[in-house]
Amino acid sequence: MDKAVKSLLSAEEHRQLKARQRRGEILRYVSFIPVVLALVLILFVFLTNINNSFVWQLVERGGSGETFARSEVPNAEAAFKLELAARGMTPEEIEETLTDPEERRKFLLRNRADYLLEANGEPNRVVVYTIDRGIADDIDKQYGYIQGRQQKAELEAQAQEENLDLFLNPLLDKEFISRNNSAKPQMAGFHTAIIGTLWVISLVIIISTFIGVATAIYLEEYAQKGRFSNFLEVNLRNLAGVPSIVYGILGLYVFVRAFNMQKSVIAAALTLSLLILPVVVIAAREAIRAVPDSLRQASYGLGATKWQTVSRVILPNAVSGIVTGIILAVARAIGETAPLLLVGGAGFITTIPGGRDFLFDSYSAMPLQIYSYFATPDQAFKEIASAGILVLLAILIFIYLIAFVIRARFTRKW
């Protein structure tokens, strides 16, 4: 503080001033705490799910009981050959099992190769799981990475004693996202859920973009300011605040029952489209409003009609804002679970929608699949849910990044 100022203040006043300034500094740090906490929470969510996806498993396993070095088996096929040999088959028998279509189908149904970071103390192994013993649980114990690491000595001792295998299994691997779901944790995959989400969300993008952008154009460019447009605006604002589960009830009553769409891809897509419609409209309106009036007037001045102005002047200039808004809204739709519980997405399903009538097929979706893992009594599914969560989060982060890049790169300043 200035000497001149200091001399004007008494010692008491000086102390008070110092205290007041200190309070300001304290407020700065206190107000930063929530930001830190939010960051910690996000990190914590990611780390726990990563930790849960690398599991130490004590497994009682059918099959030969052997594991193979990753370097020896370039692919699953090679692993199957080694495994069958280890089971005591002759090369001719192996050849027949893997080439005869019927035999092969049976074999693939009951066996699968899995990559392990560590198996019984050896790194980088491949194992072939067998479910010859029906679908009884063969995972004896399963721990997240850190917990398993801490108890590793005990786990090893137990494995020795009870003749079990101790695996460090990265649940989230290539097979996890390419395999259909199964009631057995070793075989469970996320493919059905990913494809289900892909179908539903593609339809959502088409429906909500068309209706949402059209509504925004109508409100911004066509509607006369008056009672009706006011009503539309209030209505949209209130719809934006309706809880997602109420949209689920709407979908259940209107699409599933009244329109008799049953528990189908199209019923889910329509429900989610209505859910994100207000968000899309609001974003599109903001983008359209940001286009300066001078451009509109120039277009009209050249004799363009209204639609020519909208389609050739306004939309091209508003497209980055509209696209960003749609992407963020769709990201929300991807994560929605509650409405899908009501319009009947299947938690457990082992086939994907397909064929000519795919719109009316039953489906699963990523968040729904994650929720249904929770409902399974088998504890091993808790960690599989974590692997699914990581897939979902990775997809969402990718989508957010795209939105941020578009917003930063392509937004025009007027």
Next chain:
Amino acid sequence: MMDKSMNKNAFTTSKSNPNQSLKDSLQKRFSSRLGENIIGIILLACAAVSVLTTAGVVISLGSETISFFADPLVSVWSFLTDREWTPFFSEKHFGITPLIVGTLLVTVISLVVGIPLGLGSAIFLSEFATDRTRRIIMPILEILAGIPTVVLGYFALFSITPILKSFIPGLGTQNALAAGIVMGFMILPTISSISVDSMQAVPGRLREAAYGLGSTKAEVITKVVLPAALSGIVASIILAMSRAIGETMVVTLAAGARPVITFDPRDAIATMTAFIANAAQSDQEAGSVGAKALFAVGATLFLITLLLNIISHQVVARFSEKYD
């Protein structure tokens, strides 16, 4: 063919027959006018979808709720006053109070966590952060808002609850506390972003006047900026409350499905949304009174959140200070 060639030689034809060319262009004008009108109608039809959505919500909730109350087992009076909610038991009770109390309990916990977090981060972002910091932190908060709720529900159940259990005795595996805390973080971005907007809208000259009178930064924030931005802050809190009441997955996973009247945050409870989610998965026959209960609870939830949203907008419309 004839028309085309005339158009091609517009100059010569207009010379020979000026009226014909005018007629042509007017005709063109007319057909494009027709196209314009059709486009206008299509756009209007799309805008009407949102009205139909509202109508659909009202009809689906309303009709089933009316037939729910028409059932001899139920009356509006018992719905409001009965203290038990057991629609799927053999001895059925339809008192919504336990579900409302459960919802309120979780909502209050989430507000206790979420308001300080949301306001604190809003103060930091609006008053202390540089433009660069803000550009980094805002998207991160958006990501927090974008984490699917089923993921946060898992997180509350499997990560927060075990941590809380280590120092809170008697905490249930499913409990209102963990769900409320996680939901507090969930509503942080809602409170924060709206509050930041309204704090930034406070004009610089109010701040400068306060500095001119010798205020410190903390005094400017707490005595000038926050009071001036109060309407936006209150609106954001009401909106966040509505979000918390309507949130489903976190409470379904982490808070439980046990409709009892309790104010103990360590207990498992059931919220309205959790009941709806669970009822949708139970094998209730469509048309049974238990299945209709889902719609009655949905209608209650819809009315409460609608009311809060309207209040929130009224607060902004009526109490926001205008600076010109």
